[in-house]
Amino acid sequence: MSDDPSHAASRTGEPLPCGFVVVDKPLGMRSTQVVRWVQTRVRSGIQRADWGRVKFGHGGTLDPLATGVMVVMVGKATKLCERVMGESKEYVAEIDLSRWSPTDDHESTAIAVENPREPDRPRVESVLRGFVGTITQTPPAHSAIWVEGERAYDVARRGESPAMKAREVRVDAIEVMSFAFPILTLRIACGRGTYIRSLARDLGRELSGGGMLNALCRTRVGAFTLEHAVRVSPELERIESGAILPVSVLALGEGVSVRPEG
Secondary structure (H helix, E strand, O other): OOOOHHHOEOOOOOEOOOEEEEEEEOOOOOHHHHHHHHHHHHHHHOOOOOHHHOOEEEOOOOOOOEEEEEEEEEHHHHHHHHHHHOOOEEEEEEEEOOEEOOOOOOOOOOEEOOOOOOOOHHHHHHHHHOOOEEEEEOOOOOOOOEEOOEEHHHHHHOOOOOOOOOEEEEEEEEEEEEEEOOEEEEEEEEOOOOOHHHHHHHHHHHHOOOOEEEEEEEEEEOOEEOOOOEEOOOOOOOOOHHHOEOHHHHHOOOOEOOOOOO
């Protein structure tokens, strides 16, 4: 018997749907909502009686206030969750160096930094070099990390301070796309577990005395790119088999394309 998830078959001998749907997650939508959106439209696009045997999942969450690439796994491809989550990622992040917030983004009220320092471009470039490589980072208190049996954000929303532990993460590259104080826009390539909100917070503290994430878009997860991702739209009522990428795309070194049919 083959270990390839794509070889799974239904009781009738017809292969079960298996693979990936790349979605451009819109602002405000939760990751679980994206999975349900894909599930509904794949089931509408592929008519079969044994959908109860087909699982759906995602290969890494995005915060509600973030947009961009989400990889939704269909069928036996859900077994590759850890592999997808371990892929390198790229983001475009807009950071406000004049404000901070308890959540490190706009989920909570932004507070002005008192007497912020105004760094010039050379200073920004110099400080950024210290954030590339293996760095130590403390995740945001408002995050999905488990702390003593609870999600950190549940503890934080009760007004308590979860005990967040610093950990090592990998940042492969940071590029300045634009800078006009107080707004700094970066392209960031990083490994699994890197919190861009934490990076914005720590970078802001180093540069101006405070900082927060204004906007975040994930543009790549491994070989899966934003350019041809399925856009969430009321007009898109079904996703047919041609839009489900095969598991073999995980071996690709370049971006892949996906377009809904029908």
